Amino acid sequence: MRRDTSNDKEDKPAGSPAVAGSQTLLRGLDMLDKVVDGPVKLAELSQRMELTRSTTHRLANALINRGFLTHLPRDGYQLGPKLIQLGFLAQSQADIVQIARPRIEELAAQTEDTVHLGRMENDQALYLDKIPGRRRVDISSRIGDRQPLTSTGLGKALLIDAQEAEWERLFDDDQAGGAPRADRATWFERMRGYAGAGHAFDLEENEDQIRCVAAPVRDVSGRIVAAISVSSAAQYMDDDRMTTLSADVRETANAISRDLGWTPDAKPARGRR
Structure with a gap:
């Protein structure tokens, strides 16, 4: 039977409470x-x-009391409502321009070309x-x-996850609204x-x-919320360089996405009709 050592450090003499408190905090975060x-x-x-049931139960109850966990009688423990509240607050406080700025500055210095950040509106x-x-x-x-x-x-990167029906609507609207003329079949093939x-x-x-070369930026849910692009004169952007730049632009976009809480497995499946 596994020995419960959870209180070994917590029962140390005065002078060690910070260590014990840190250990308990880390265990709580691990449990989440x-x-x-x-x-x-x-x-x-x-x-x-890797704890006994009694220690796990005690730690879980502490998190339940604070709203970080809930307990379903038949199913067990799951994330609690406090995390939803904190998630919304964190998202509302996240300024994508401020978050992305160091990343796009680094990309501009690396490429020596102009870098944009934008979103759909x-x-x-x-x-x-x-x-x-x-x-x-x-x-x-x-x-x-x-x-x-x-x-x-930038705009096309923002549309990467959209259904083709949405592409068609936006393409027709842009063409009717005075966007540069484009061949429909070529545009759809490229998209x-x-x-x-x-x-x-x-x-x-x-x-x-x-x-330019552009890539999407995603939030914690995997939804595209912005995009970045590297732009330059055509003489500096032949096909080979654009191919090489694509990896750098995607890497920077993914780094910004991770700063927003995204993980690769959060990317939503792209629907098509």
């Missing part, structure tokens, strides 16, 4: 991780925690931030600009490729002689 995938019964939770790509590159390339975009989703790399690759290109479709 153990039930993250769904309800867990006491015996299984005890095994996962009212069926347009809204530019939230811009880090100018070191090259003498005039990129006409400005923070606060709104551009067509279907002709910009299917972008959806599979996890990044998108602007091949001088929105601005003459300007190309």
